[in-house]
Amino acid sequence: MDFVELEAIEGLRWSWNSWPVSKTESNDLVIPLSIMQTPLMKFNDLPLLSYDPLICSRCGSVLNPYARVDYPSRIWVCPFCYQKNSFPRSYAEIGENNIPAELFPTYSTVEYQLGHQGLMTPKRVNSNPVHNWETSNGLGLAKLNSSSFSSSSLSSLDQRGVGGRGLGIGPSFVFVVDACSSEDEIQALKNELLLIVAQLPENALVGLIVFDAMVRVYDLGFTECLQVVVFHGERDLSSSQIIDHLGIHPTKQQLGKTQGVQKHGFILPVSECEFNIATAIEDIRHSSPLKPGHRSPRCTGTAILVAIALLEGCSVRTGSRVMVFTSGPATMGPGMVASQDLNHSIRTHRDINTGHAPFYWKSCEFYKQISEKLTDLSMVLDLFACSLDQVGVTEMRAPVEKSGGFIMLTESFESDQFRKCLRHIFTRDQEGFLDMCFDVTIEIVTTKGVKICGAIGPCVSLRKKNASVSEKEVGEGGTNTWKLGTITDKTCITFFFQVNEEQKPQPGTAFFIQFITRYRHGNMGIRKRVTSAARRWVSGGAPEIAAGFDQETAGSIMARLAVHETGKNFPREVVRWLDKELISFASKFGDYIPEDPSSFRLSTNFSLYPQFMYHLRRSQFIDVFNSSPDETAFFQMMLNREGVVGSLIMIQPTLFQYSFDGPPIPVLLDVCSLSPDVILLFDSYFYVVIHYGSKIAQWKKLGYDRDPNHESFRKLLEAPELEAEQLVGQRIPVPKLIKCEQHSSQARFLLAKLNPSVTHKSSYVDGTEVIMTDDVSLQVFIEHLQELAVQG
């Protein structure tokens, strides 16, 4: 079975592709029944249907290719609950030779544009071979805009189109800028913001907030001079207090009219304030000089509160992002993470674990509340932390991660990484709309024999319980529906399931799982993407179970579970848990003679899994003590939203060797791969390292690459650079590219990830590189595993 090919059709990766019918048997599989879904994966051939989906009247599933259709009586039988549903009149022409796209066997995923909310009809992405169902759909167009936002200046936008750039009100962006950054940093940031604003669709709404010890909200509706409303940074204000202070109270609802707000200029369509917001951005100045021995007074938490209240007060319902740009920790007000006195250093992992981080828990609690608020209001929090110091990412993690916000950790706003990331977020699609979506929900419908346990990823449980929801919760559980503030075409969620024995699933029969992803497209229209998948029940011990095991997916899922555990347990307990699971796994799926470790074998589709676990347990996701709490939070958040391929690179980086001996080849992630006359290209997702062997480095220094007689050397140097450029170019956030020579200090980025097959403890000489570590090598690890597995 080619799991990658299947993923390209379904957007799904399953740890097990055949499921046992009993609960005990499924628990014995050690790795849970789970699916990694990329809800908005880009497909080559995705039918975009301009009518509403047909929904089963009993279970809420959407009509799909697995439904049994009785054409003469125009009835479809729901494959999930067997309810008979009749087709509406718009399907009158349906017949064996005239079937709608959603019944095409090859379309396991289709996308619906609901009711054309507030928009022109976008072009279809592909020409559909079947009957054009949209014309016969009698549902008609829904009301132009469901937004309750109707400040007088905005209501005009409701009515008119803005030249191909989307009708109605667009999404809103509140830029929250840290004025404590240095002069140069602020200038670099200002340049980028000006560029972004200049390129926004005209119907996008913008707001600007600048903070240091105070929070300043810019009035962008001015005609004479700049105006700001100021909040004191120390105060933990409620939304209604902030709304009061800004004077943007929603006016009383009048009969038959939508609720409006008083006219103000804090959030305006770009088309109305392009000049003013540019002037306001230009006006941002580096705030008062530092007191010696002190951190800048910075009230990041209050600034975020004000931004959220501002959007709340304006009742923006079309999707919004609060984008925070900061270069240091919050040192005052709610959510502060460090004191201003530099004698008190910012918390480390050890401080947090031993209770010596005085602000940590309070700050986390504050941001947990922010997170709940964002979910209720469908807002996204993005965090651009550009600083040499920590800024408090770990405290701010919940609202950023759960809203699906963008997170980047880099050293400077002047960096290429920052520029590329920010511009990437504001990419437009082919039709000129922002390639961005908002207000996402994912609903799962299952066959009765399947129960839903939960999800791990950038999502929040909506606690919608029905008969298919399990009592057992994994991650965000107790629900069949999750909320996500925003996702990209790469965002990947892991869902966990369980067998429901009471329904007595029969071996050999099929079961179905349907994912219904509802979201607001960049053009502001609502879409529903529906993926329907089928797999088979098998009896316990059936060969189909092993054949359907996807070890790469299993590795990624165990990594998410392990990261989830680090939130509750100390790293060494997580490692112990991973080891215990791996030993059970090996004794279940290995072939061996009991008590004889030398007889132990794993078949090919299981054999890589122990390696993944080896690298996972010593990765920065679990072994956190070599990273700062901010870095750990960043790494873990990235893993939690990445698909199978990316996750595996994070867990077990790739290493390629470039030499004169032939084309590049993959080599072992082992210290024995280091050699003086080769170049290594290492990719750990976050870092891409080009490592020049000592001889190569010397030839480079001597300028051989510029000598026409050494053309092949020039080419050898070029090849890994081109490949690295490609890797860096296609990944967001952009990885850090490091070029280093063997034995240089920068080489540590590579050395830290290599298997220490030769350490200062082993008796190796021979000029080989030696890694100073007490870690066990992969070989020793596997030997231990075999010994323990055969004990049964």
Ligand SMILES: [Zn+2]
């Ligand atoms: Zn049904």
